[in-house]
Amino acid sequence: MHTDARTLPNGSVLEADICIVGAGAAGITIARELNHTPLKVIVLEGGGFEFDQKMQDLYRGEIVGQPYFPLQAAALHYFGGTTNHWAGWCSTYEPIDFEQRDWVPHSGWPIKRADLDPFYTRAAPILDIVPDKWSAGDWKNGDSQRVPLLNDSKLLWTKMWQFSPPTRMGPKYRSEIVSSPNVHLYTNANVVEVVGNEGVNAVQSVRVRSFDGKEYSARAKRFVLCCHSIQNARLLLASNRQAKAGLGNDNDLVGRYFMEHFEMPCGELALTRPASTATKLYEFTKLGGTPRGEIATTPLAQQQHRILHGTASIEAGNYGDPVLSTFQFLDTLTLKQQREWEASGRRGPPPSSKGAASAPSTSGPARFYHLTTRQEQAPNPDSRVTLSAEKDALGVPRAKLDWRVTDLDKHSMRTFYQILGAEMGRTDTGRVQLKDWLLSDDKTWPSFISGGWHHMGTLRMGTDPKESVTDPNCKVHGINNLYIGGAAVYPTAGAVNPTLTLVALALRLADHLKTLT
Amino acid sequence: MELNRRRFLQVGALGVAAAIVQTCREQRDRGLDQPSLIATLGTDRVRELGAHYRAQTPNESTVETLRAAIDSNRGSRLLRKSIDDAVHDDFANARTVLVDGWVLSITEARQAALFSLSHPA
Secondary structure: OEEEHHHOOOOOEEEEEEEEEOOOHHHHHHHHHHOOOOOOEEEEOOOOOOOOHHHHHHHOOEEEEOOOOOHHHHOOOOOOHHHHOOOOEEOOOOHHHHOOOOOOOOOOOOOOHHHHHHHHHHHHHHOOOOOOOOOHHHHOOOOOOOOOOOOOOOOEEEEEEEEOOOOOHHHHHHHHHHOOOOEEEEEOOEEEEEEEOOOOOOEEEEEEEOOOOOEEEEEEEEEEEOOOHHHHHHHHHHOOOOOOOOOOOOOOOOOOOOEOEEEEEEEEEEEOOHHHOOOHHHOOOEOOOOOEEEEEEOHHHHHHHOOOOEEEEEEEOOOOOOOOOHHHHHHHHHHHHHHHHHHOOOOOOOOEOHHHHHOOOOOOOOOEEEEEEEEEOOOOOOOEEEEEEEEOOOOOEEEEEEEOOOHHHHHHHHHHHHHHHHHHHHOOOEEEEEOHHHHOOOOOOOOOOOEOOOOEOOOOEOOOOOOOOEOOOOEEOOOOOEEEOOHHHOOOOOOOOOHHHHHHHHHHHHHHHHHHO | OOOOHHHHHHHHHHHHHHHHHHHHHHHHHHHHOOOOHHHHHOHHHHHHHHHHHHHHOHHHOOHHHHHHHHHHOOOOOOOOOOHHHHHHHHHHOOOEEEEOOEEEEHHHHHHHHHHHHHOOO
C-alpha cells in the first residue's frame, strides 16, 4: 500500500505495530522482511519516488571542524535513499573489525563477525552480488592472471570486493512494498519529532510535518529510525521537548563518534618486472563489473604495528599523474553516465570508468600504479553531530557536523605504506613511494581530506549505556521500543564500504523484531 | 733459493687464486654503484634518489664511506652476501629507509648514492 502523506487530512493519526522512519537501504530491507507477516507496518519516507531539490535541502547542514562534503550531497532524501546514487562497492567487515583492540581507543562491537555471517549471506542477493564468495580464489575465473600479489606475506593479503550493479533499491523494491498487504508506505512524510511517553522510557508517537504546514502523527508498538547516520542523530537531538539533551541522550553520546572512511591517493608502485607480474585481479573494469582485489593489512600487521585497518587499491597510471579518489572519478563522470544509461533502459554497454583515462600512455604492461587508500578512522568522541542554530523549512534545527581526525589515523596510513613498501621490496615485486603529505608528522593533513561519503557512528552500539547509545539489538538504551537501522550503530568503521554490513544488520534487526511480536 | 716442482705449483696456484679473488672483487665492486633499481626507476630517478640519500645522510656522502657501509651490511669478507641477497634481507629485516618517499632497502639506497657520485648528470 502507498499513500502520499500530503493527501492526509491535518491531524491524522496513523496506527501500526511497527513504524519504520526512512526508506533507504535499511528501511526498505526491514520493510521487505516484515512483508507478508501478521504485523501492521508503516514506513514513513520523507521524500517521494523521485529526487526533489526542496526535499533534499532538508539535509543541508553546517560544517565545522574538518572541511567536508556538503551534507545535502552526501545522502539522498527520497525512496531508496542513498542507494539511488551509490556506486555498489560491497565487501564484508573482517573479524578483527568487531574486536576490541587495545591500540584503538573505543574499539569493539558487542557482536562478533560470526554473528553477522548468516546475514551477510542473506544480504548478498538483496544487493545483487554473490553470497559467500570473498576470497581471491573464488574470483580467479579460470584466468591465470587473476592471482593475488604478495601471496606469502604474513602482513598483507588481498581483500576482495564485489560490485552491485549497483542496485537502486527504490526502483527495484518499490512495487513489492507498494503492493504489500501489511506494509503501508507513506511518502512525503517527514518526521520532525520523536515523542516519548510520560516517563520518556518509550516512544509514543512520531510527529510528521509537510511543507504546507499540515501535521500528522504515527503511533506504533515499536519504532525503527532508518534515516541515515547524521539525520538519525539529528532527529533524536531535536526531539528535546521532554528530554532537554534529546531522546536517548542521557549520557551525552548521541551524535558522537561520527566516522568516515579515508579514501586518499597515498602512493605510487613501480613494478620490478611488469611483464611477468600479474595485476589483473586488481583491475577496476566498470560499475557493476568483475570483482577486484585490494591489498589489505592482516590482523597480525595491525596488531604488531598498532595501526588501523586499511586497504590499498592498485590502478595503472603514469608516474606523477594526479590521482582522484575512486569515488571522485566515479562521481564526476561515470556516475552521470551510469544514470543516463539506466534512464535509457540500460541500452547498449554500460559506461566504463574514467579510470581508463589514467591508464599508462605507453604500450605494453604498465610499470607504474597509483595506490589509493581506504581506511577506517579511529572512533573519536569529539567527532560529532550536534544541532545548528539554523532551522530547515520544516522548523527542525539543521545538523552541525564537526568531523575530526586523530594522530592514529595518519600514523596508520603511513605505517601501512611502509609495510607495503617493505613487502613489495622483500618479494622484489616492486618499490613503493609515499606521497609527500603522508611523510609529514601525524597531525599535518592536506587541506581537504577525501572521504568515501560514508557516515558511521553517532548512535554506536554497545552493552554499557554510559559508552553507547544502542544495545546489541540496535535498541536505544533506556527507550524500550526505539530501534536504529543503518550505519549509525557502528562502533568502528572497518576498512570497507558500509552498505553490505548495513543491510546485514538490518536483516538481523528485522529478525529480532519478528521475535518480539 | 731452490724451487722444486711442488713448490712451484703451490706458488703458482696461490697466485692464480689471488688474481681470481681480485677480479671477482673488482667486478663485485663495480656492481656496487650499479643498483638493480635502475631497471625499475630509471637512471635519472635513481641519481636523484642517490643525491637525496647523501643529503639526508651526510656521514655517508663519499665513495669510500658508502662502499664501506654497503660492505659492512653484507657480512664478513669471506662470506659476503650478494647485493641481491643483501637487498632482500634488508627488506625482510626492516632495514629500510625513506628516500624522497620511496621505501628502499638501505643497501640499494647507498648504491643509488654511489651511482649519483660515479655517474653525475
